[in-house]
C-alpha cells in the first residue's frame with residue numbers, strides 16, 4: 001500500500017523512519033563484511049512499513065533528501081560503534097543523482113557521526129544513471145575522492161548496463177536477486193550470473209550476489225567466483241538492537 005504525502009510529512013516530523021541492517025558475508029569464509037542499510041517506517045499505529053510503500057511518494061514530494069539524511073544520521077551513529085572493518089552500504093535514490101551537493105551531504109553526516117568515509121559503500125541503481133550520466137559521473141568521482149566506495153546495484157535489470165560499467169569507476173557489482181533466485185531452475189539464469197561475475201572479475205570489481213536464500217545458491221555463486229553474498233540465508237534486515245546477535249552468529253574477524 002502506498003502511503004499518502006500528508007502521512008509521510010507527519011512521519012518525517014515525528015522521526016518515524018529508521019534504518020534496518022542486513023548482513024553482507026564473505027562467501028568463502030562465512031565472515032561478516034558489513035551491512036546494507038535499508039529504510040523502514042516504524043509507524044505509530046500500523047507497525048513496520050517497507051520502503052517500496054513510501055520511497056516513491058517521498059521522491060515525488062521532494063523529501064527524499066530529508067528522509068535519507070535522517071536514515072544516514074541514525075545508521076552512521078550506530079555504525080560508529082560496530083567493529084572497524086565492517087562497512088555500511090547505503091542506497092541513493094535515482095532522483096538524488098542530479099544533486100551535485102550529495103557527496104558533501106554524505107561527508108557531513110560522516111563527520112558528525114564519526115563513521116569514516118572509507119567504511120561507506122554508496123549503492124546506485126542503473127535507473128539513477130539514466131538520463132543524467134554526466135552529473136552521476138561528477139557525483140561518483142567526488143564520492144571516490146572523499147574515500148567512499150561505489151556499487152552498481154541491481155545489475156542486469158536496467159538499460160545499457162555495459163555503458164555504465166565502463167563510464168563510471170565502480171568498486172562493487174551487485175547481481176540482481178531475480179537472477180540469483182532463478183539460478184536453480186533456469187540454465188539461462190545460471191549462465192547469465194556466471195557471465196556477470198566473470199565480467200565483474202575481469203573489470204576488477206568485487207561481485208555481490210543478492211537474494212541468496214539457499215545454501216545451494218551460495219555454493220553456486222562461490223563456485224562461479226562471486227566474493228560476497230547477501231540474503232535471507234545469512235540474515236534478514238534487522239533493527240539496530242539486533243546487531244549484536246547477528247555479529248555473534250556471523251563470526252566477525
Ligand code: C2E
Nearest residue numbers: 038039050051052071091092093211212213230231232237
Ligand atoms: P535493494 O537495494 O535491491 O535492497 C535489497 C532488497 O531485497 C531489500 O528489500 C531486502 O530486504 C530484500 N532482500 C534481501 N535479501 C533477500 C532474500 O534473500 N530474498 C528476498 N526475497 N528478498 C531479499 P527492502 O528492504 O524492502 O527494500 C526494497 C528497495 O527499497 C531496495 O532494494 C532499495 O531500492 C529501496 N530502499 C531501501 N532503503 C532505501 C533508502 O534508504 N533509500 C533509498 N533511496 N532506497 C531505499
Ligand code: CA
Nearest residue numbers: 036091123153
Ligand atoms: Ca541496494
Ligand code: CA
Nearest residue numbers: 153154174210
Ligand atoms: Ca539490489
Ligand code: CA
Nearest residue numbers: 153154176177
Ligand atoms: Ca532491488
